[in-house]
Structure formats: structure tokens, C-alpha cells
Amino acid sequence: MRNRHPTAPPATQKRTEGGLNVKGIAARAAMWSARHRTLAILGWIAFVVGVTILSGHLGTREATGADQGHGDSGRADRIVEAAGFPEQLAGEMVIVQNRAGTDRAAAVADVTKQLTNTADVTGVQPAIESPDKRSSLVTFSIAGDPETAKDRVGPALDTVAEVQAAHPDLYIAEGGDASGDKLIGDDLDRGLNRLGLLSIPVTLGILLVAFGAVVAALLPVALAVTAVVAAVGLLAAASRLAPTVDTTMHVMLLVGLAVGVDYCLFYIKRERDERRAGADTHRALVVAAQTSGRSIWVSGLTVIVAMAGMFFTYDATFVSFAVGTILVVATAVLGSLTVLPAMLAALGDKVDAVKIPGLYRRRSDGRAWHAFLGMVLAKPLISAVVAVGALAAIASPVFDLRTKAEGIEDLSPKAPIVQAFKVVDAAFPSKTSPAEVVVQASTVKGAAFDSSLAGFKKAVSGSGGKLTGPVEVRINPAGTVAIVSVGLVGDDALGTLREDVVPATFGRVDGATALVTGERAGDADFNARLDASLPWVFGFVLGLAFLLLLISFRSVVVAITGVVLNLLSVAAAYGMLVYVFQYGHFERQLQFQAAGGITNWMPLFLFIILFGLSMDYHVFVLSRIREGYDRGLPTRQAVREGIGRTAGVITSAAVVMVAVFALFATLPLASTKQLGVGLAAAVLLDATIIRAVLLPAMMALLGEKNWWLPRWLGWLPQIAHEPAPAVAPQGDRELTPVG
CATH class of the missing domain: 1.20.1640.10 (Multidrug efflux transporter AcrB transmembrane domain)
Known part of the structure; x- marks a missing residue:
């Protein structure tokens, strides 16, 4: 009776398998797994399940907005985060715009009244008028946690839709933080669900055509999926060092499915080719390990090196992507070099089981x-x-x-909320993506700050339309940080604000730090960080x-x-x-x-x-x-x-x-x-x-x-790429080490 677990030779001895000298990490790992196939398979399953359970207990630490900032905007965001401002509710806007020969006063009153009586709506503000006198804007907030406001914005959207139906001669539409998140979240969730449902069946279908056998096609998919699951589990622990962003898991699925399937495909194809050329099961596995297995090892290392390049951006999103992709590639390599050889050794010729007529070819x-x-x-x-x-x-x-x-x-x-944002941006640019000047000083409630604020407002009025009001101010409870909001119009408005207006006003307050943040400022600083990296x-x-x-x-x-x-x-x-x-x-x-x-x-x-x-x-x-x-x-x-x-x-x-x-x-x-x-x-x-x-x-x-x-x-x-010269097939013989 064949002994499946022969005694391993001393480390100093050369090992031969099927007439081949076993050299290299990939080949030695494969041969160990082939001998201890049950342990290797159960160990892989335990590893995947274990890290998944561990991640559930640990939870994944997500990057905050301050983690992702760069330059002056990043510094400003961190000042605001530490200043103890009350959490802002998710803001929403309703625009009421004239069409030819119409009067919007009644519609504005209707919107204001209906929203005041709508569930989860709070802080409805009096309407403001656009400079061209064609548009009115009603602002309000969604009650509760702003992170989950998209789940409660539905009644407000329904209310606005009803008012629009009652005033068909006007354009009435809603946009804002919660409605935008709902649009993006709902559409993206549907798309990702569709992607998850289609990616694995599509991959499996292609592999069925490539292999012509069900079992051989299932192996790469199973390894890739389990590698992604395990890597996502490991990400929870890694996020303690590098907080993750929510898109990282999607990138991990993308990369993990690609490399996981590829590595298995290379390995299985080579093993099948050797068996079809007349090699016995063990020799075929040795050759596959020393050729395709080595290629997987080198390829995986190269991919990991490439992904590590993202660390040089010093950006939380790219660093999160780097950690996630490195984990999923390393896990796919580990699985390809350990559990895959064990599965191939256990299956033998059964790897070609459930052949598909017309697709399966012996060679x-x-x-x-x-x-x-x-x-x-x-x-x-x-x-x-x-x-x-x-x-x-x-x-x-x-x-x-x-x-x-x-x-x-x-x-x-075509999305209504997208169209609403564009209309609001044209009529009220200060409301869609305002710049925020963050002023930190020993106090922002004295005469010095008030004087600089007056100068700032005067500079906004004299900016030639590059900066637009209304200028709004928020001060933290300690009175040490103020956030001054102003609208930006045109490509060079941010430069005017940062280089001219802020230094000439808030920059002159003794001991004050004045930094510009906001969407456009953050984008400019992000681009500068990328260019430098x-x-x-x-x-x-x-x-x-x-x-x-x-x-x-x-x-x-x-x-x-x-x-x-x-x-x-x-x-x-x-x-x-x-x-x-x-x-x-x-x-x-x-x-x-x-x-x-x-x-x-x-x-x-x-x-x-x-x-x-x-x-x-x-x-x-x-x-x-x-x-x-x-x-x-x-x-x-x-x-x-x-x-x-x-x-x-x-x-x-x-x-x-x-x-x-x-x-x-x-x-x-x-x-x-x-x-x-x-x-x-x-x-x-x-x-x-x-x-x-x-x-x-x-x-x-x-x-x-x-x-x-x-x-x-x-x-x-010296790295040998060729397997040893072919020997005559010797059947499914003992894998005996030779000293």
C-alpha cells in the first residue's frame, strides 16, 4: 500500500520527484502540499474562515475626510475636525426657476410650507433670490445622522415632486448632500450587485470553454473567490495601520478575481499539458510547480512591487488601494502555491471530470x-x-x-438630481461648492477678527465677480476657529482667494492661521500631491x-x-x-x-x-x-x-x-x-x-x-528555467526522496 506521507529528507539533501530535482520555493511548497494534501486543503479553509471571523470582531477602520486631505485644505480640515464644531446636518436645496412669463412666488410659498410639514425635514430657510431675478432657492436640512440622511430624504423628494406637478409652468427640483448620496448610493449598489452576480458566472463560463471540463473550470474560480474573501478579512487588521476607503474592496475584487484566476489557469494548464504528454501525475505536478509555479511567484512579487508604488502618493485612498491589492495578490499567490497543488494531487485525472462534449480536447x-x-x-x-x-x-x-x-x-x-445641481450651480454658485476659509486664533470673537471679516466682505464685493456671497460665518463653541464660506466663480477664483484676499484680510490677524478648504481647494491640493508623487x-x-x-x-x-x-x-x-x-x-x-x-x-x-x-x-x-x-x-x-x-x-x-x-x-x-x-x-x-x-x-x-x-x-x-529531461512515465509511483 502506497505511503502518502514519506519521511522528509534533511534540509541539506537534494530532493527528487518523478525524476526531477526540486528547486525553489514554489516547487518545494507544491511538493509539501501534495504530500500533505488533506492538511493543506483544510488549512486553507481554516485560514479563510479564521480571518473572516477575526475581521468581524475587529471591524474595519475607515479613513475620515481629514485623513484624505492634502496641503492647506488638509490642514484646514484637521483644524475643523479638532475644533469641536457641532455636527452639521445634511443640507438640501430646492430651486424654483421661472420659465417664460411665469411667476414663482406662489410656488416658493408652496415649497416652503410643504417642506415644513414633511417628515425628517428641519431648518427650512426663507427663500433667497438669484442675481438675475429668475431663480429662488429654499434650503433646509435632513434631521438625524448626516451619514445616513440618504435613507430619510425620500419624503422631501416626494414633496418637491408634488409641488412641481402642481406648478408645471415652473422648474422645481431638489439637490443636496442626502439626495446626491441617495442617487450615487442606489445606482452604485445596483451596479455592484449586478457586477457581483455576473462576474463569477462570466468567468466560469469562459473557463468552461477554455478547459472543456467542469471541475477544472471550478478550481480557479474557487481559489480566486476564497483569496478575495481572505484578503478582505486581513484588510480589517491592516486598516489599524492604514485606514481604508469604501472603494478598496471593489478594487480588491477586480484585481483578486483577475490574478487568482490567471495563476490557477497557468498552473492547471501546465499540469494538464505534462500529463497529456505522457508524464505521470506526480511528474506533471513537479514540472508545473517548477515552471508555472515559479512564474506565479515571480509574477506575484512583481505585481506586489507595482502596487507598492501607490505608497509614494502619501494619499489615504491610494495607500488603502495599495494595502488591499497587495493583500489580495499575496493571498492569491499563497493559495496557488499551496492549496492548488494539493487539490491537483488529490484529484489526479479527476481534474478533467464532467467533460463538456464539443469543448473538451485531449490536446x-x-x-x-x-x-x-x-x-x-x-x-x-x-x-x-x-x-x-x-x-x-x-x-x-x-x-x-x-x-x-x-x-x-x-x-x-439624465438623472433629475444631476440636472438640479447644474441649475443651482449656475444660479447660486456659492451654494453648491463654496470655498471655506478656516481661521484659527486665540479668539475669533474680538474686534480684530470682526475688522478682518469686514475687509473680507469688501474684497468679495470688489473681486469682479470671481467671489460671490452671501458670506456665511460659523464659529466653534470655544471661539477659537471660524469657518467663513464664500462662492467661487471661474477657474482663477481659488487663486484669487488664496493668494490675494485671504492674506490681505484674515492673514493680518495677529497669531492667526488662515487656510482655504472646500471641494475646489481640496481638488487643487490633491492634484498638487499627485504631481509631486x-x-x-x-x-x-x-x-x-x-x-x-x-x-x-x-x-x-x-x-x-x-x-x-x-x-x-x-x-x-x-x-x-x-x-x-x-x-x-x-x-x-x-x-x-x-x-x-x-x-x-x-x-x-x-x-x-x-x-x-x-x-x-x-x-x-x-x-x-x-x-x-x-x-x-x-x-x-x-x-x-x-x-x-x-x-x-x-x-x-x-x-x-x-x-x-x-x-x-x-x-x-x-x-x-x-x-x-x-x-x-x-x-x-x-x-x-x-x-x-x-x-x-x-x-x-x-x-x-x-x-x-x-x-x-x-x-x-543562476535560476534554471527548464525542467529536467523527460523520463519514461512510471505510473502513480511513490514520491521517494533521494539523498
């Missing part, structure tokens, strides 16, 4: 891919020129790339990726071409975003309205995510090419064999990623649409033009120069 010869590669390699220079030309054409709009802050225009332009982020990601490729493949040329090819895919994604979202193509199909710019955090975030995911494919393909080269094949033949044998799995992995990413384009926010389109387009281009045309063409042109390494770098570690 794919990849004739179509080999024929295509033959054409590329026959004319590598022409192929490279055509590929570069196509990528350059797609990327060309990047030279016109502009960024903008997220705003109400990023929501569906870009060189550090790009330098870190590109430098570390270069070093990892250099060490993994002992080639300066391979490292340089890998970085350049990934930059090309990122540039193409940027060009696509500009073409679609900045120029306004496909507005009707994607249900958005072009706003003249890309969301300000999108370029940096896409660079990091795409660079990491592109390296995922690149490492896998290059490992297979180097494997052939190390066996003695000429470079061109190694390229043909390596890409030809990986083309099917790369295509399947890319289709999974494109499908999942494309689902994000169905969400209601312009930023999520940009994320989905950018990622899907980049992965599609990366898996086709770059990996199938440009990479083989460049490597064919470079020939032996691909593997150039200066003598002074000869100290780099």
Missing part, C-alpha cells in the same frame, strides 16, 4: 497560433513596425490628456520591475524590453481613455457625458494596475521562452515554442480579465467606466498586439542579444 495543437507566429517570425521587422504603428495610433490622443476632479457631471446626465511612483515601479526581470532572466535586454512593452500598453490605454471619455465617443452606448478630462486619479492608478497585470503575462511567456532556450533551442525557435504553447492559456486569461473589467464599465460613475474601459482595452491590446506580435518580432530581431548580461553582473543568481 490542443495550437495550429492557428503556430501559423500566425510563423508569419510574424518570417518577417519580424515588418511585424514590429506594423505593431508599433498600430499602438502609436491608439496611444496618440494621450498627448491631449487632461485631468479633472470628480464632480456631479460624472453621474448620469509621480516621479517617485514611476521611478519606483519601473526600477523595481526592471530589477526583478533582470534577476529572474539574467538579461539586461529582456528587462528593458519588458518595461518598454508594458509602457506601450499603458500608453495605449491612456489614448483609448482620451478618445472615449474626453472626446466623447460612445457616449450613448456607455451612458456618460464627456466632461473634457479624465478623472484626476485615473492615470496614476491605471499605470500601477496595468503595469502589474501586464507583468503577469510577460513573466509567464518569458519563462516558457527561456525554458526552451535553456534546453538548447535557438532563440527564434524558443520564441516560437514558448509563445505557441502559452498562447491558448494567455488568450483564456486575457478573455477572463477583459470580461470582468468590462463589467465595471456598466457602473454609473464615470470613474468606474473609465477604469473598466481602460483596463479591458489595455489587457486586450497587451494579449494580442504586444504579446502575439511585438514581443516575438523584437526577440527574433535581437536573437542571441536577448540574453546579454554584462560580465560585472555575473554575480546574479
Whole structure:
């Protein structure tokens, strides 16, 4: 009877499995898991369940607005947070606007009366009139916790709708904090629920086509889902060091599903290929561990390095994204190198159970891919020129790339609340996104502050329309901090307020600190923070990726071409975003309205995510090419064999990623649409033009120069990419260690 748990040899001994020397972390982890399959599988389940329970007890610490601030606006927000201001209720506004020949007085009175008698409505203020005398604005608040006000704003919205129906000759609409949150929250919740319901079935469907067997298709989905669940559990503990933002979990789902499925796909495909080539179950697992397992390890490390670049932004949102994505990638790597080999060892040939007629194939010869590669390699220079030309054409709009802050225009332009915000902003700019001057002094209740406030109001009146009232003041109970609100009109209004008006007024109060915050000020400071961090982020990601490729493949040329090819895919994604979202193509199909710019955090975030995911494919393909080269094949033949044998799995992995990413384009926010389109387009281009045309063409042109390494770098570690020469199949024999 076969012993499933042979005694492990001393650490100093070499171990052979199925005729192969087991070398490297990935292979040793796989072999341990294969021997202790029950322990590995139950251990993984216990790990996922345990961290999930732990996260429930700990809870997740969320970042506050003050955590996310930068520059003067961030300092101002922290002063306000510490000043002990009474919590402000969620504010709402109702605009009543004339149409041709109409009188709005009766409607204003009706709105005011009806709202006063509406549940959860408080603090209804007398209407104010716009400078052009065409609009009136009624402001009020929603009672209770402002964080949950969206759940109580419904009666107010119903009341306004009834008044509008009673006065069809006027435009009457509501907008505000609670109604805006309700619009965004309801639409986003529906979209995310749809995404959750569709992403896993879509992924499973693609894998069923790729594998042609139900069990083999279920394994990657199961690993990816459990990896995401475990990583979300770990995030609760990590949030004690780096508070998280609510969108982090969505990003973790996006990245976790992509890399988790990919890693399993690479591993299972290689194990199946070896078994179909005649290897016994154990030898196939050893080869898969030493090739695909090693690629997963290197790829995962590269992706983690790329994600770590977000730490250099010093921004709470990006830091939260970095922590979340690093956790989910590390968890996916851990699962791929431990529980996956255990499952494959336990299943054996049953991994192909429940075959699907017409889809299951014992072996794919990849004739179509080999024929295509033959054409590329026959004319590598022409192929490279055509590929570069196509990528350059797609990327060309990047030279016109502009960024903008997220705003109400990023929501569906058909939404009534969006339309109301735009009308209010045009008639009462000080009410939609006012600037707030935060003044901190030993006292803000004396003559000095009153004099500076009078000067401030005078400066607002004389600003030529850049600043607009009414100027409103709030003072904290201690009388040490004042918040002075004023409207901004025009692109240079913020600069006028910060550089001229505030220094000339509140800046002259002895011992006072006067800082400008608010939406526009926060956006300006956020952009400044991103601009300052870009060189550090790009330098870190590109430098570390270069070093990892250099060490993994002992080639300066391979490292340089890998970085350049990934930059090309990122540039193409940027060009696509500009073409679609900045120029306004496909507005009707994607249900958005072009706003003249890309969301300000999108370029940096896409660079990091795409660079990491592109390296995922690149490492896998290059490992297979180097494997052939190390066996003695000429470079061109190694390229043909390596890409030809990986083309099917790369295509399947890319289709999974494109499908999942494309689902994000169905969400209601312009930023999520940009994320989905950018990622899907980049992965599609990366898996086709770059990996199938440009990479083989460049490597064919470079020939032996691909593997150039200066003598002074000869100290780099030797990493064998090839498995040992094939041995005759020996059946399902004992895995006996050999000293």
C-alpha cells in the first residue's frame, strides 16, 4: 500500500520527484502540499474562515475626510475636525426657476410650507433670490445622522415632486448632500450587485470553454473567490495601520478575481499539458510547480512591487488601494502555491471530470497560433513596425490628456438630481461648492477678527465677480476657529482667494492661521500631491520591475524590453481613455457625458494596475521562452515554442480579465467606466498586439542579444528555467526522496 506521507529528507539533501530535482520555493511548497494534501486543503479553509471571523470582531477602520486631505485644505480640515464644531446636518436645496412669463412666488410659498410639514425635514430657510431675478432657492436640512440622511430624504423628494406637478409652468427640483448620496448610493449598489452576480458566472463560463471540463473550470474560480474573501478579512487588521476607503474592496475584487484566476489557469494548464504528454501525475505536478509555479511567484512579487508604488502618493485612498491589492495578490499567490497543488494531487485525472462534449480536447495543437507566429517570425521587422504603428495610433490622443476632479457631471446626465445641481450651480454658485476659509486664533470673537471679516466682505464685493456671497460665518463653541464660506466663480477664483484676499484680510490677524478648504481647494491640493508623487511612483515601479526581470532572466535586454512593452500598453490605454471619455465617443452606448478630462486619479492608478497585470503575462511567456532556450533551442525557435504553447492559456486569461473589467464599465460613475474601459482595452491590446506580435518580432530581431548580461553582473543568481529531461512515465509511483 502506497505511503502518502514519506519521511522528509534533511534540509541539506537534494530532493527528487518523478525524476526531477526540486528547486525553489514554489516547487518545494507544491511538493509539501501534495504530500500533505488533506492538511493543506483544510488549512486553507481554516485560514479563510479564521480571518473572516477575526475581521468581524475587529471591524474595519475607515479613513475620515481629514485623513484624505492634502496641503492647506488638509490642514484646514484637521483644524475643523479638532475644533469641536457641532455636527452639521445634511443640507438640501430646492430651486424654483421661472420659465417664460411665469411667476414663482406662489410656488416658493408652496415649497416652503410643504417642506415644513414633511417628515425628517428641519431648518427650512426663507427663500433667497438669484442675481438675475429668475431663480429662488429654499434650503433646509435632513434631521438625524448626516451619514445616513440618504435613507430619510425620500419624503422631501416626494414633496418637491408634488409641488412641481402642481406648478408645471415652473422648474422645481431638489439637490443636496442626502439626495446626491441617495442617487450615487442606489445606482452604485445596483451596479455592484449586478457586477457581483455576473462576474463569477462570466468567468466560469469562459473557463468552461477554455478547459472543456467542469471541475477544472471550478478550481480557479474557487481559489480566486476564497483569496478575495481572505484578503478582505486581513484588510480589517491592516486598516489599524492604514485606514481604508469604501472603494478598496471593489478594487480588491477586480484585481483578486483577475490574478487568482490567471495563476490557477497557468498552473492547471501546465499540469494538464505534462500529463497529456505522457508524464505521470506526480511528474506533471513537479514540472508545473517548477515552471508555472515559479512564474506565479515571480509574477506575484512583481505585481506586489507595482502596487507598492501607490505608497509614494502619501494619499489615504491610494495607500488603502495599495494595502488591499497587495493583500489580495499575496493571498492569491499563497493559495496557488499551496492549496492548488494539493487539490491537483488529490484529484489526479479527476481534474478533467464532467467533460463538456464539443469543448473538451485531449490536446490542443495550437495550429492557428503556430501559423500566425510563423508569419510574424518570417518577417519580424515588418511585424514590429506594423505593431508599433498600430499602438502609436491608439496611444496618440494621450498627448491631449487632461485631468479633472470628480464632480456631479460624472453621474448620469439624465438623472433629475444631476440636472438640479447644474441649475443651482449656475444660479447660486456659492451654494453648491463654496470655498471655506478656516481661521484659527486665540479668539475669533474680538474686534480684530470682526475688522478682518469686514475687509473680507469688501474684497468679495470688489473681486469682479470671481467671489460671490452671501458670506456665511460659523464659529466653534470655544471661539477659537471660524469657518467663513464664500462662492467661487471661474477657474482663477481659488487663486484669487488664496493668494490675494485671504492674506490681505484674515492673514493680518495677529497669531492667526488662515487656510482655504472646500471641494475646489481640496481638488487643487490633491492634484498638487499627485504631481509631486509621480516621479517617485514611476521611478519606483519601473526600477523595481526592471530589477526583478533582470534577476529572474539574467538579461539586461529582456528587462528593458519588458518595461518598454508594458509602457506601450499603458500608453495605449491612456489614448483609448482620451478618445472615449474626453472626446466623447460612445457616449450613448456607455451612458456618460464627456466632461473634457479624465478623472484626476485615473492615470496614476491605471499605470500601477496595468503595469502589474501586464507583468503577469510577460513573466509567464518569458519563462516558457527561456525554458526552451535553456534546453538548447535557438532563440527564434524558443520564441516560437514558448509563445505557441502559452498562447491558448494567455488568450483564456486575457478573455477572463477583459470580461470582468468590462463589467465595471456598466457602473454609473464615470470613474468606474473609465477604469473598466481602460483596463479591458489595455489587457486586450497587451494579449494580442504586444504579446502575439511585438514581443516575438523584437526577440527574433535581437536573437542571441536577448540574453546579454554584462560580465560585472555575473554575480546574479543562476535560476534554471527548464525542467529536467523527460523520463519514461512510471505510473502513480511513490514520491521517494533521494539523498
